[in-house]
Amino acid sequence: MATKQIAPGLFEISLGAVNLFLLESDDGWALIDTGFPNKADQILKAVQELGKQPTDIRHIIVTHAHPDHIGNLAALKRATNATTYSHPADTAIARAGGNFRPLTPAPGFINGLMFRIFIRPVGPLEGTEIDQEIGEGDLLPIAGGLTVLHTPGHCAGHLSFFWPRQQLLFVGDACSNLPRLGWSLGYENIQVGQQSLARLAKLDFDLACFGHGKSILHDASAQFRKQWL
Numbered sequence: 001m002a003t004k005q006i007a008p009g010l011f012e013i014s015l016g017a018v019n020l021f022l023l024e025s026d027d028g029w030a031l032i033d034t035g036f037p038n039k040a041d042q043i044l045k046a047v048q049e050l051g052k053q054p055t056d057i058r059h060i061i062v063t064h065a066h067p068d069h070i071g072n073l074a075a076l077k078r079a080t081n082a083t084t085y086s087h088p089a090d091t092a093i094a095r096a097g098g099n100f101r102p103l104t105p106a107p108g109f110i111n112g113l114m115f116r117i118f119i120r121p122v123g124p125l126e127g128t129e130i131d132q133e134i135g136e137g138d139l140l141p142i143a144g145g146l147t148v149l150h151t152p153g154h155c156a157g158h159l160s161f162f163w164p165r166q167q168l169l170f171v172g173d174a175c176s177n178l179p180r181l182g183w184s185l186g187y188e189n190i191q192v193g194q195q196s197l198a199r200l201a202k203l204d205f206d207l208a209c210f211g212h213g214k215s216i217l218h219d220a221s222a223q224f225r226k227q228w229l
């Protein structure tokens with residue numbers, strides 16, 4: 001596990017295959033995504049190393065309800081008592097900790113191979129109460145304002161977030177940057193995913209943070225335009 005500052009007030013916690021993001025906010029901190037199951041202690045240790053207590057986290061937002069993003073949601077909600085957020089299309093999955101919808105591999109031989117290696121059926125997770133459902137156009141009063149973008153395709157309830165303060169896009173799994181900008185490994189509907197990516201590519205942002213892969217720290221929207229328009 002490694003914690004890295006991406007921008008003022010923003011830290012990335014890498015759990016190896018998946019990234020979480022901690023965002024400083026006036027009323028506490030916000031966590032975007034929670035990683036694979038059984039990592040809550042590691043995540044809370046990273047929070048403590050930043051000089052914060054678990055209860056300093058006031059918001060936990062999931063980009064979507066896949067096991068590598070909601071894996072520690074229940075444990076972290078218990079430890080922090082934070083408000084939890086997801087898109088309505090994924091809320092039932094987060095609450096149940098199961099009933100994951102099937103994905104099909106993204107185009108390309110390597111994606112197909114990686115999909116078969118990494119996308120495994122998982123047993124049921126612990127379900128978690130979702131306190132607030134959020135969707136397209138909502139403005140969350142977190143860290144000076146986070147704009148909610150509904151970006152379906154990877155899954156129906158997938159969310160990305162634009163953070164104007166740093167001109168930064170939280171991409172989630174709409175695409176990945178592993179090892180370079182490209183498809184995520186799987187999609188519920190790749191045509192819809194392409195439309196979401198074309199839409200993101202029309203926005204202006206300088207930094208981009210991904211569920212999987214390294215953050216892009218400069219001129220990120222130029223790379224998106226080149227890849228997805």
Ligand SMILES: [Zn+2]
Binds near residue numbers: 173
């Ligand atoms: Zn996913």
Ligand SMILES: [Zn+2]
Binds near residue numbers: 173
């Ligand atoms: Zn993921």
